[in-house]
Amino acid sequence: MPRNLLGIRHLANDDIEELLSISADFKLRINEGREVPNLSNQVVGMLFFENSTRTRVSFEQAAYYLKMKTANFSAGGSSMAKGETFRDTVLTLRYERLNGLVMRHRASGSAALAAKYFGGPVLNAGDGQHEHPTQALADALTILERKGDIKGLQVAIVGDVEHSRVARSNAWLLSKFGADIRYVGPRTLMPPHMQMLPGEVFYDLRAGIEGADVIICLRLQKERMADGMLSSISEYASMYQINRETLRWANRDCLVMHPGPINRGVEVDDVAADGERSVITNQIENGIFVRMAALYWVFTTEPKPVESPPPAKTRPTRSAKAPARTASKAKKAVAGGKKK
Numbered sequence: 074m075p076r077n078l079l080g081i082r083h084l085a086n087d088d089i090e091e092l093l094s095i096s097a098d099f100k101l102r103i104n105e106g107r108e109v110p111n112l113s114n115q116v117v118g119m120l121f122f123e124n125s126t127r128t129r130v131s132f133e134q135a136a137y138y139l140k141m142k143t144a145n146f147s148a149g150g151s152s153m154a155k156g157e158t159f160r161d162t163v164l165t166l167r168y169e170r171l172n173g174l175v176m177r178h179r180a181s182g183s184a185a186l187a188a189k190y191f192g193g194p195v196l197n198a199g200d201g202q203h204e205h206p207t208q209a210l211a212d213a214l215t216i217l218e219r220k221g222d223i224k225g226l227q228v229a230i231v232g233d234v235e236h237s238r239v240a241r242s243n244a245w246l247l248s249k250f251g252a253d254i255r256y257v258g259p260r261t262l263m264p265p266h267m268q269m270l271p272g273e274v275f276y277d278l279r280a281g282i283e284g285a286d287v288i289i290c291l292r293l294q295k296e297r298m299a300d301g302m303l304s305s306i307s308e309y310a311s312m313y314q315i316n317r318e319t320l321r322w323a324n325r326d327c328l329v330m331h332p333g334p335i336n337r338g339v340e341v342d343d344v345a346a347d348g349e350r351s352v353i354t355n356q357i358e359n360g361i362f363v364r365m366a367a368l369y370w371v372f373t374t375e376p377k378p379v380e381s382p383p384p385a386k387t388r389p390t391r392s393a394k395a396p397a398r399t400a401s402k403a404k405k406a407v408a409g410g411k412k413k
C-alpha cells in the first residue's frame with residue numbers, strides 16, 4: 074500500500090509524532106547546513122487546481138531540499154481546460170510515471186479520490202472545506218517550539234470555521250494531543266454539525282478568547298461563501314477582529330497564528346499580525362520542514378503491488394542519513410532543536 078497524507082482526523086498519534094519529529098530533525102539539519110536524505114530518483118506532481126502561495130512554494134522548497142524533481146500542473150494550462158475529466162487527468166499523470174502527487178482542489182474529498190485513481194502516494198495540500206494536514210503540522214510544530222507541549226493548552230480558532238479546512242485539521246490534531254479547542258465566530262460561519270468537531274462553540278469573542286494560550290485567526294473565505302452570510306465586513310471586524318484591544322482578553326503570552334493569506338484590517342489588525350505575540354512568519358517557515366517530512370514519510374514506504382502499468386518504481390532506499398522515525402518523540406526533537 075502506498076502511504077498517503079490525506080488528512081489528520083484518521084492519522085494515529087504515533088504517525089503525527091513521527092512526522093513532527095522528522096520535521097524538527099530536518100529543520101535542525103537545514104539550519105546547520107547538514108545533509109538531508111536524497112530523493113533525487115523521485116518525481117512529484119504539483120497539482121494546484123486552486124490558488125496558493127505559501128503551500129505551493131513551500132512544497133517546492135521542500136522538494137528542492139530533498140533533491141526531488143517536480144512536475145508542475147495548473148488546471149488552466151492543462152487538458153482539463155479542454156474538457157478532460159479529473160479521473161483521466163490523474164490517470165494520465167500515473168501513466169506519465171510520476172511517483173507521487175501533491176494536490177490542492179476545491180472539492181472536499183478530492184485528495185482521497187486522486188489517491189484511489191493514482192495508486193501511488195498522494196499528499197493533500199487542501200481539499201475544499203475538508204482538511205489541510207500539512208498546515209496543521211506546521212502549526213503544531215510552531216506551537217511546540219514556543220510552548221513545549223500541546224496538552225492542556227486553550228486554543229481559540231476564530232472566524233470562518235465553516236469554510237476552513239485549516240480549522241478542521243488543526244482541531245483534530247491539537248485535540249488528539251490534549252488541547253481544549255474553542256471555535257469563535259458568528260453563527261452563520263459555524264458548520265451546521267458542530268458536534269462532529271472536537272471542542273466548544275462561542276459566539277462572543279471575549280468569552281471565546283478569555284484565557285486563551287493560542288489564537289488561530291481565520292480568513293473570511295468569501296470564495297466559498299454563499300451571499301448573505303455576513304451583513305458586512307466592517308460589522309464582522311467590529312465583533313471578531315483580533316487586535317490590540319481584544320488581545321488583552323487572552324493570556325499575556327498568547328500566540329497569535331494565521332495560516333495566511335491575511336486580510337489586514339478584517340480578521341486581524343497590524344498590531345496582532347506583526348506584534349511580538351505573532352508567530353505567523355514562523356508558521357510559514359515551518360511549512361517547509363513539515364512538507365519535507367511529509368514527502369519523505371510518504372515516499373520512503375513500500376508501494377503496494379499494482380497491476381499494469383505501475384507508477385515508476387524507483388523508491389529510495391533508506392540511508393544512514395535517514396532521521397530516527399520512531400525513537401524520539403516529537404516534543405524531545407523540538408526541545409533538542411531549540412536554541413538556548
Ligand code: NCD
Pocket residue numbers: 127128199205208238239291292294332333334
Ligand atoms: C489556507 C488555505 O488555502 O486553506 N491557506 C494556506 O494554505 N496557508 C487558508 C485560506 O485560504 O484562508
